[in-house]
Amino acid sequence: MELYFIRHAQSENNALWESTRSSDGRHPDPDLTEKGVRQALYLASFLKTPRSLPPNANRGADWHNRYGFGITHIYCSLMKRAVRTAAIVAQALNLPLYGHLDLHENGGIYWQDPETGDFIIQAGLSRSSLLALYPNFILPSEVGEEGWWNRPFETEDESRFRAKRLWQWLLERHGNTEDRVAFFSHAGFYHTFLSTILGFEHMGNAWVSLSNCAITRLDITPDGVWVAYTNRVDFLPDSLL
Template identity: 45%
Template sequence: MQLFFIRHAQSFNNALWERTGSSNGRSEDPELTETGIKQAKILAKQFAHSASDQEGLNHNAWKKEELHLTHLYTSLMIRAVSTGIEVAKCAGLKLMAWPDIHEGGGIFVEDPETGVRVGRAGKRRRFFEENYPELILPPNLEEGGWWNRPHESTEECEARARMVIDTLLSRHGSGSDRVAMISHVGFYNVFLRVLFQIPEQAAVWFALNNCGITRIDFAKGEMGLVYANRLDFMPVDLIS
């Protein structure tokens, strides 16, 4: 399996933080900015044609200008879905919703006075059906909102990352599938920590820009980080 972990394009929350250094005024589920829409379209072009079907750990991956996917998953957060829709169009794939690859914390708002993070419902099934009819939703997605629970704790996020890794390996680990997940930078860090068994006390942060691509190969009991936060396809003035 070749796994492509992709961060969503720039959201309004990302732009807010970049502009002010603060999350005051953040949205619980932001949409893409104009810059983000441009980024998503450029990202999508990288998956428009078939590349080599070479199996095993690929040490020449940086030479590949075209990337071929067999499976495409997205978080149900709007910034990820909107990014995934563009990739799906170019890749000629169905976009599969995978609620478990959402950003750490889930859907929440922060009380401005107490700082307490309060969970919200998230978008309803009908919203996705009306606005993203091409998105394949899980059959058990409730109409009351896909999140609809308290703010996720660090421990819960770590357990979720383990579950996602186990599910990926169960579904795709024994073959040559090329799997992309449109997800989030916070979850990315937890995912890598769990995958590579990095101690919790280690003070490390893995950068992943908007639309950055990290590739991890799994083959014959081996696991290799082929590249991280790849952005050579993105114009410099659009990197965020």
């Protein structure tokens, strides 16, 4: 199995931080910016390249997807920015888009009171709102009209437990197959997921970066996990980085 962990395109909160270096005014569940939509379109075009292995295929070249991607499954977080990004890709690749409750950003859906610092629980998008974003979205049965989150702020320990649960689900669902799976998720959870499955749970001040729309490829075999590349954005023009 090949796993492609992909971050959503630029969100309104990303743009806010880039321009102000502050989270003041952040949205609990931001949409993509116009720049983010353009990033997602470049990403979709890049991933759409058909997988075509010549008879004398070079393993090293294939490890860097020189012969295309051939994505077979797409799963995404239920946060708006991830849904919008994944929907653009799913439509371009003509693949079903599956929502997954465990792909959300660390912390969940929340608003932080600027005076007290308290985290205020938010509902998250409802089933009808998610389907309005992408009518062909295949959603978990647990998602109803009351919103998909409606839980307290997620702790670091809870994020790590979720990463382990998602990893186990992935192995059970796609392990020992030729599937090429794309996860559309978030930078914070990427750090948690990657450090957890690789056994680097206590990294101090180290951080595993993932830019907007960046791709990380993991090859998962019976012998272990092979990190082919991380944070790949060479398909984006400089103006969209």
